[in-house]
Amino acid sequence: MKLSRAIPLVGLAAAGATAAQAETITVATVNNNDMVIMQSLTDAFEQSHPDISLDWVVLEENVLRQRLTTDIATGGGQFDVMTIGTYEVPIWAERDWLAPLDDLPADYRVDDLLKSVRDGLSDDDGTLHALPFYAESSMLYYRKDLFDDAGIEMPEQPTWEQVRDWAGQLHDPDNETYGICLRGKPGWGENMAFVSTLVNTFGGRWFDMDWQPQIDSPAWQEAIGFYVDLLNDYGPPGASSNGFNENLALFSRGNCAMWVDATSAAGKLYNPDESTVADQLGFAPAPVAKTPKGSHWLWSWALAIPASSDSKDAAREFIAWATSQEYVDLVGEREGWTSVPPGTRVSTYENPNYQEAAPFADFVLNAIQGADPKDSTLEPNPYVGVQFVGIPEFQSIGTQVGQMVASALTGETSVEQALQAAQRATQRTMERAGYFD
Incomplete structure (x- = not known):
């Protein structure tokens, strides 16, 4: 009896140890609809990445920009993932404030990112310093x-x-x-x-x-x-x-x-x-x-990793997931295809599900590419x-x-x-x- 009682206790202890080992990353983002959907899919990410947990800071646009600019300029290290845009990325990358993203896995398919969007988030050498979550004109x-x-x-x-x-x-x-x-x-x-x-x-x-x-x-x-x-x-x-x-x-x-x-x-x-x-x-x-x-205009809301983060590997796992074609498919299946993040990947615009649900798809793509x-x-x-x-x-x-x-x-x-x-x-x-x- 003592032994049988000990088994669940050991199991609970192991589960607790696993939970304790999960690395928490803090994600700062804007309160736009696409990001609210991203936050709602926290469980999907954490289930597929049990060693990482997400802590969200969701702010109104002007407040977000003030908080992030102050934190990154001072090396505050409050955030592991920052939602920033086409304006900040090249300026902050030049100052070495952002971690370069030159070691993404092959299945991320960098070449699937729309060139105009990718270029706006890269330095002169073509190294990405943020990954596009959605892009717009x-x-x-x-x-x-x-x-x-x-x-x-x-x-x-x-x-x-x-x-x-x-x-x-x-x-x-x-x-x-x-x-x-x-x-x-x-x-x-x-x-x-x-x-x-x-x-x-x-x-x-x-x-x-x-x-x-x-x-x-x-x-x-x-x-x-x-x-x-x-x-x-x-x-x-x-x-x-x-x-x-x-x-x-x-x-x-x-x-x-x-x-x-x-x-x-x-x-x-x-x-x-x-x-x-x-x-x-x-x-x-x-x-x-x-x-x-x-x-x-031409704009991209993108996910970047500040150089001050102590959890860069975990942050990279998250931003690669949140900007992948697999994420687009997940949103399409759960939220409907009109709700997927637009403007980032060629494959999104080649997807018949998206084409059927979004009569504006080609129009938006042309506007982004024409700016x-x-x-x-x-x-x-x-x-x-x-x-x-x-x-x-x-x-x-x-x-x-x-x-x-x-x-x-x-x-x-x-x-x-x-x-x-x-x-x-x-x-x-x-x-x-x-x-x-």
Whole structure:
């Protein structure tokens, strides 16, 4: 009897020892839908990797960026996996803040990653420093039922003048339907991601070839004036508080006639379990004004390992799993094929299940491949990036300018005053950083 009692006790002790040996890695990510799905699949990862457990830190986009930048710049070591983007990766890799990912297993199939996305996450030697979780461009979403009722036909390439006209026709605030929803929440990756593409297509740029800021130029004045008037006339109340997630919620509830934002929203909007307008969703290229250059962005949310992590091998196991084709298949089977992370792998777009479920698939792929970070403005510029400027100073510059643009949107200042203040602030930052002799 004593022996028989001892057997389960030994088994429990062994199980406890195994659990105690599991290495915990801390994953910091943004509260976007695709990442929420990733977190929900923790059990699937931990069951296939019993020696690794996941601890999640899920934050709003602006907060995430602040926390991660502070931690990695100081070598804090709070996180083993960081969700960062096409902007941070080359800058942080150059400073040796990220672990290189040059030893991935053969079955990861690096060559299956879309070249434009892979290049954006690699150094000049082609070494990856982050793996793409999903990638996106931008596009125009619209409600086909409202367009049909108004007799509006969407052209192959809409213009911003047309969008303003349509917004005026479809704006019905008494019934909580607004002509257009756009990002207004300040932040270099929030309102300025959209605003930069608007400025691009209006013929503007952030800097000239001598790194002189161009924020008070006629093109910026015209673009921001257009944006402020459009949202104030035909946007939802409190637009200055709306970022990607807030507008996604508005559109999916049927409150927006149009929305220009990330292609990554298409999967959720086409999912009838997530969207009341799934059966009435139309899409078109991001609108253009004076030039098509830079009218739609190129971005990838990627998973990287900070050099300060003490659990790099376990972190590498996780990010390889979360960005693999096997993960895409897992999401497709569990969540539905419209919910898989888009924009990263050729095999996703060759998958008949995805092609059948996602009528937007080829459109999104073409938008991602058609965005050119090295030729994004009508006049020449010295930087790489469509909706951002690929220099370390841009994070603070973009956030500061974003706050000034938001102040013009709320009417606290005029467009002219906001852009003059933004010009002066950016000029000071560039001078201090040594861009001028």
